[in-house]
Every structure is written in C-alpha cells, then in structure tokens.
Amino acid sequence: MKKIKDLIDCNYDIDIKGITDDSRLVMDGYLFVATKGYNVDHYDYIDMAINNGCSFIICDREIKNDFPHIIVDNINDVYRELCKKYYDVSNDEFSLIGITGTDGKTTTATIISKLIDNMAYLGTNGLYIGDKEYKTNNTTPCISELYSDLSKVKKNDCNKISMEVSSEALLHDRVIDFEYDIIGYTNITGDHLNVHKSFDNYVECKLKLLDLVKDNGYVVVNGDDNILNGIKNNNLIKYGFNKDNDYIIEEVKFNKTNTSFYIKNDNNRVKIISPLIGEYNVYNVTLAYIICLLYGVDKDLLINRIKELEPIKGRGELLDFGQEYTIVLDYAHTINGIKNILETFKDYEQIITVTGCAGGREKEKRPIIADIIMSNSDISIFTMDDPRYEDVDDIIDDMVGDRKDYIRIPDRIEAINYALSIANPNSVVLILGKGRDNYMAIEDKKIKYNDYDTICKYFE
Numbered sequence: 001m002k003k004i005k006d007l008i009d010c011n012y013d014i015d016i017k018g019i020t021d022d023s024r025l026v027m028d029g030y031l032f033v034a035t036k037g038y039n040v041d042h043y044d045y046i047d048m049a050i051n052n053g054c055s056f057i058i059c060d061r062e063i064k065n066d067f068p069h070i071i072v073d074n075i076n077d078v079y080r081e082l083c084k085k086y087y088d089v090s091n092d093e094f095s096l097i098g099i100t101g102t103d104g105k106t107t108t109a110t111i112i113s114k115l116i117d118n119m120a121y122l123g124t125n126g127l128y129i130g131d132k133e134y135k136t137n138n139t140t141p142c143i144s145e146l147y148s149d150l151s152k153v154k155k156n157d158c159n160k161i162s163m164e165v166s167s168e169a170l171l172h173d174r175v176i177d178f179e180y181d182i183i184g185y186t187n188i189t190g191d192h193l194n195v196h197k198s199f200d201n202y203v204e205c206k207l208k209l210l211d212l213v214k215d216n217g218y219v220v221v222n223g224d225d226n227i228l229n230g231i232k233n234n235n236l237i238k239y240g241f242n243k244d245n246d247y248i249i250e251e252v253k254f255n256k257t258n259t260s261f262y263i264k265n266d267n268n269r270v271k272i273i274s275p276l277i278g279e280y281n282v283y284n285v286t287l288a289y290i291i292c293l294l295y296g297v298d299k300d301l302l303i304n305r306i307k308e309l310e311p312i313k314g315r316g317e318l319l320d321f322g323q324e325y326t327i328v329l330d331y332a333h334t335i336n337g338i339k340n341i342l343e344t345f346k347d348y349e350q351i352i353t354v355t356g357c358a359g360g361r362e363k364e365k366r367p368i369i370a371d372i373i374m375s376n377s378d379i380s381i382f383t384m385d386d387p388r389y390e391d392v393d394d395i396i397d398d399m400v401g402d403r404k405d406y407i408r409i410p411d412r413i414e415a416i417n418y419a420l421s422i423a424n425p426n427s428v429v430l431i432l433g434k435g436r437d438n439y440m441a442i443e444d445k446k447i448k449y450n451d452y453d454t455i456c457k458y459f460e
Contacts, residue, residue, distance in 0.1 A: 008070065015029060016055065019086045021035040026054045030052075032054040032057050038172055057069035096180045097112055097161070097184070100164070102337075105186060113162040120162070124331070130158075132156065134152060180209075181217050182294055183217070184291050188202075188203055218236075221237070222240055222287070248263070248265070274309065276309065276316065277316060314331050325426070328345065329451055331436075338373065354430065358387070366399040379407065382406055383414075412449070413454050
C-alpha cells in the first residue's frame with residue numbers, strides 16, 4: 001500500500017491499495033487512472049470506478065462530482081510513471097528479450113526462457129519465474145499488470161525476461177518505455193485486423209519494436225519472410241532456409257518423436273535434435289538458438305538443452321492418456337498457423353480436426369480457415385471458440401457456406417468428446433484454437449473453460 005502523495009505531487013493523504021485504468025478491475029482503495037485508449041476513453045467510466053470503490057481518480061479534465069482527484073496532461077504517460085512508482089520498478093533494471101510475429105511467439109519466448117539460466121518468461125501462457133507460475137490476461141499484459149509482473153520478477157531475484165510482444169501492445173504503447181537487448185521476429189502473415197483495420201497497419205505496428213532495441217542490441221528476423229526480409233538494422237541477423245540468410249537451416253528430418261536439422265553459419269555447422277515437431281518449430285527453435293548464442297550461452301550447452309526441451313503447453317502439445325491414437329492440442333487460430341499444424345500431421349491415415357472461429361472479429365478469414373481444414377482433414381468438426389456477442393451457429397455458417405462435408409457441434413465440450421470417441425489407432429485428433437486458454441469469452445464475460453481439462457475429464 002502507498003499514499004497517493006507518494007505517487008504524484010498533490011496534497012491528498014489517501015491510501016492506495018491498487019492501480020488500474022480498467023473500471024471493471026477497480027476494488028476498494030484503488031487508484032483509477034482515466035486514460036485514453038485506442039477505441040475507448042476511460043474517462044467515460046469514472047462513475048463505474050467510483051461505484052466499484054476507488055479512492056482516488058487521476059484524469060485529464062474536470063469531473064462532475066466532488067470526488068478526490070487531480071487533473072494532469074499526457075495522462076497515458078503519467079499512468080506508466082505511476083505504475084513504476086507504485087510497483088517500485090524501473091525499466092532499466094531488466095535485461096529484456098522481445099519476441100514478436102504472427103505465429104510462434106509463445107513457443108520461441110518459452111524456449112529461450114528454458115535455455116538461459118534464471119530467465120523469466122512473460123506472455124500468453126502467463127508469467128514463469130523458475131518453478132513459479134502466475135496467470136496473465138493478455139499476450140503482453142496491460143500496463144498496470146505488466147509492471148506488477150516486473151515487480152514479481154524483481155522480488156524473485158531475477159532481472160532477465162524473455163517476453164512476447166503483441167501487435168496490440170505496440171499499438172497501445174504498453175512497452176514504449178522498454179529497451180530490449182535482443183528482439184526476434186518469427187513471421188508476419190496478418191492477425192488482429194479487427195483492431196488494426198488493415199494489413200499495412202498491422203505490419204507497421206509490428207515494426208515499431210525495432211525502435212525499442214538498444215543501440216548495441218540485435219535484431220533477428222526470419223529471412224524467408226518477404227516482409228521481414230526488407231528490414232534494415234545495423235545489427236541485423238537473418239535465419240531460414242534461403243541461402244542468403246546468415247544462419248541457414250539444412251537437412252531437416254521429421255519423425256513422430258523429434259526433429260533433426262542443421263544450422264549453418266559461415267564455416268560453422270551444428271546438428272540440432274529437437275522434441276518439437278513440425279517445420280514451424282524448426283524456425284522457432286532456430287530463432288531461439290541464435291538469440292541465446294547472442295546472449296552469450298555456450299553452443300554445446302544450447303544443443304544439449306534443446307534436445308531435452310519439454311513440449312510447450314498448448315503449442316503442438318502431444319497428449320498421452322494411454323490412448324492408442326494421437327491427440328494434439330494447439331493454439332493455432334490464424335490462417336498460417338492452421339496450415340502449419342495440418343501440414344505437420346498430414347501423413348496420418350485419418351485426421352480429425354476440431355476448431356471454430358472467434359466472434360466479433362475478422363469474419364473474412366472464417367471461410368478461408370474452414371476451407372483449409374475441410375481440404376486437409378478427413379473429419380472436420382466446427383464448434384465454439386470465444387463467440388463473444390455472436391451466435392455460434394452464425395459463426396459456423398460464415399465458415400462453411402453451402403458445404404456439407406463437416407460436422408457441426410456448437411458445444412465445445414461435446415465436440416471434443418465426440419472427436420475422441422470416433423478416433424481409431426491410426427487417427428490424429430487436432431484440437432485447435434484455444435491451446436491452454438483458461439476461459440471462454442461469451443458476451444463480455446470470461447467463463448472458466450479449458451480444452452486440456454475437457455480432454456482429461458473424457459479419459460477419467
């Protein structure tokens with residue numbers, strides 16, 4: 001707990017028990033900062049914050065009632081500084097690695113945290129500091145949560161973080177005060193266009209991360225990606241299959257338990273054996289390997305640690321409940337991500353795919369995703385996936401059009417149970433879209449739900 005006068009210059013002596021700019025998260029004793037969001041002005045929710053128990057308000061214009069408050073200029077900048085003071089952290093206390101891209105952020109950032117000693121992970125799967133796990137609400141948390149997470153890292157005597165950086169975090173300036181030692185780009189194929197409005201805007205947001213690299217920091221990009229191939233930077237390093245990359249991937253061999261390949265750089269050539277399967281994971285592991293090398297980790301140690309990696313939760317995760325068939329749990333929800341996962345398991349005799357599309361966003365990609373799934377699966381089951389304010393059947397109608405070669409089961413638990421019940425020993429059941437997410441977004445609520453728990457209960 002802190003006093004408001006310790007956070008900002010004022011004459012009020014009021015206790016502050018928390019800080020947020022989201023009126024829905026306000027609790028008794030909280031400081032509410034009425035920031036201006038990209039699509040919303042939080043000033044409009046001051047009454048809700050008061051009703052929820054806030055003790056003080058900071059805003060950028062006068063309010064209607066006589067509630068303790070002060071008015072400031074540049075309220076979004078003030079908010080970040082307030083969070084730093086409240087949580088007693090500063091950005092320069094941390095050594096940061098930032099991973100962005102359309103697909104592969106979670107996997108790559110997690111791998112890096114496993115390969116470098118005392119390296120925390122922050123992203124979609126939460127905050128991990130050693131064996132401690134904390135849940136987060138976004139790929140890159142909102143500003144108050146972000147600084148709260150930094151304080152947790154600091155209190156655990158850690159100052160190194162491998163973090164995912166989403167396009168929305170860059171759009172909303174959540175990480176604008178950060179300086180990264182190394183940033184890595186996985187790929188750019190387009191996502192969240194409901195927020196960014198156009199692919200060009202999306203790309204522009206992703207490239208904002210280049211401005212946050214230290215002067216002597218490194219930029220590592222997928223040189224096989226046409227958009228990333230055009231990036232300019234003094235410390236730019238490219239990786240991929242193309243021969244003009246700095247680190248070249250060669251001789252990839254897949255099997256059902258691991259992937260082997262070579263990484264060539266100048267006259268050096270190393271063999272990598274990874275338990276993560278699929279070509280997309282070859283890219284992810286290569287990016288992580290290069291970043292760890294640049295960070296100063298010994299090459300032989302890296303090779304051994306990659307060989308011992310455990311599956312990333314909800315990312316191409318092979319689940320073993322003693323069943324005869326294969327179950328894969330994956331977060332894939334973009335066009336490219338779904339293509340990748342289907343390509344990875346194309347050699348199975350029978351492919352059963354369960355997925356849906358999120359409500360309230362990117363309707364134009366729904367038929368494309370359905371076509372990819374129906375063209376590459378033997379059995380396609382379409383179901384609920386964060387419908388928000390849309391009807392699940394309407395979403396499925398948008399996906400399938402006039403096609404009949406699919407199964408419609410709106411209830412996601414029933415859909416997953418059905419897919420598992422019809423699998424045979426030569427089947428792979430791909431459960432896509434939510435990974436290890438612990439909620440289902442229905443209207444404006446996040447209802448407790450988890451694909452993994454659903455699968456566990458089926459086998460119980």
